[in-house]
Amino acid sequence: MTAVGQRRHVNRLAPIVFLAFGTLVQQSGxxxxxxxxxxxxxxxxxxxLREAPAKDPAPYIKAWLDRETAAVPFSTFVFLASTPDICFFDTKVGEExxxxxxxxxxxxIRAMRALKKENTDALRLVTDHMQAKGKEVLAAIRMSDTHHTRLNKFDDLCSQFAIxxxxxxxxxxDGRTNETALDYxxxxxxxxxxxxxxxxxTDYPVDGLELNFVRWAKHFPRDKGREKAPIMTRxxxxxxxxxxxxxxxxxxxxRLTL
Structure with a gap:
C-alpha cells in the first residue's frame, strides 16, 4: 500500500526555538x-509491482508513478528494495x-520476471523515472520483516538464507516456536x-537507503534488547x-542519504 508522511516535530519545536533564542542573547555574534x-x-x-501486468509492465509502472506524482506533492520516493533477505530487484547477492x-x-513475480527480460528491474526503473522528475529516491530496507510465521520454503517471503x-x-x-526474525x-x-x-x-543510482526498523522491530531476543543495542549502533x-x-x-x- 502507498502512504504519504511528513515528519514534523511539533512538540519539540517550542523548546528548541527557546534555547536558540537564549543562545543568541548570550552570544550575539x-x-x-x-x-x-x-x-x-x-x-x-x-x-x-503487485498491480503491474505480466506483459510489458514498464509503461504501466511509469504511468502509475506519474499518476501518484500528479496527485500528491512530495520530495522523496521510497521504494521497498528488500525485507532484508528477500529482494524486489534483480539481486546477485540476496534472493529475489x-x-x-x-x-x-x-x-x-509476473512483472518482475517480465522486467528482467527487458534488462531492467523495478528498482532501476523507479529510480530513473522519479529522479528525472526531480525526486529523491531511497531504497527501503526492512531490517526484520516477518510476515512469515515459520520457515516455510513455499512462502515467498521466507528466505532460503533463513531456511x-x-x-x-x-x-x-518465552520459548515460542513461531519466531522467524534473525538475530543481529x-x-x-x-x-x-x-x-x-x-x-x-554500488549498482543502482539511488540517493540512499532507508533503514526501516519498524518492520517488525525484532532484532534481538526480547530480554536482551538493551544489552545488545550497541551491536545495532555499530x-x-x-x-x-x-x-x-x-x-x-x-x-x-x-553523500548518499542514510
Whole structure:
C-alpha cells in the first residue's frame, strides 16, 4: 500500500526555538543554524509491482508513478528494495522474491520476471523515472520483516538464507516456536545483509537507503534488547562507512542519504 508522511516535530519545536533564542542573547555574534528542508515522503512497498501486468509492465509502472506524482506533492520516493533477505530487484547477492517458483503467473513475480527480460528491474526503473522528475529516491530496507510465521520454503517471503540457517533465528525468552526474525547478534546475519545493501548502493543510482526498523522491530531476543543495542549502533555505523567508501555520491554531489 502507498502512504504519504511528513515528519514534523511539533512538540519539540517550542523548546528548541527557546534555547536558540537564549543562545543568541548570550552570544550575539553566534551564527544562525543552517535551515534544513523537511522531506515529504511517499512510500511504495512494491504495490506498483503487485498491480503491474505480466506483459510489458514498464509503461504501466511509469504511468502509475506519474499518476501518484500528479496527485500528491512530495520530495522523496521510497521504494521497498528488500525485507532484508528477500529482494524486489534483480539481486546477485540476496534472493529475489519468488525465485523458488517455477511459474511466473503470480502477483509481483509476473512483472518482475517480465522486467528482467527487458534488462531492467523495478528498482532501476523507479529510480530513473522519479529522479528525472526531480525526486529523491531511497531504497527501503526492512531490517526484520516477518510476515512469515515459520520457515516455510513455499512462502515467498521466507528466505532460503533463513531456511538454511534456522540456528540464526532469535531465541525468545518465552520459548515460542513461531519466531522467524534473525538475530543481529550473529555476525553472519549482519554480513549477509550488508552485502545486499552494498549491492544496491554500488549498482543502482539511488540517493540512499532507508533503514526501516519498524518492520517488525525484532532484532534481538526480547530480554536482551538493551544489552545488545550497541551491536545495532555499530552496525549502522558500519553501513554508513560502507556507503561512504563506495565511491558513489548523489547527483547533487552530496553523500548518499542514510
Amino acid at each position: 553566534a551564527a544562525d543554524p543552517p535551515k534544513r528542508t523537511p522531506r515529504t515522503v511517499f512510500n511504495d512497498d512494491a504495490q506498483v 522474491y519468488g525465485a523458488r517458483r517455477k511459474t511466473s503467473d503470480h502477483l509481483y 538454511d540457517h534456522p540456528e540464526y533465528v532469535i531465541k525468545q525468552p 547478534s550473529i555476525a553472519a546475519v549482519r554480513d549477509h545483509r550488508i552485502k545486499i545493501m552494498k549491492e544496491i548502493v 552496525y549502522v555505523e558500519r553501513i554508513r562507512r560502507m556507503m561512504d567508501n563506495s565511491g558513489r555520491k548523489r547527483k547533487n554531489g552530496k
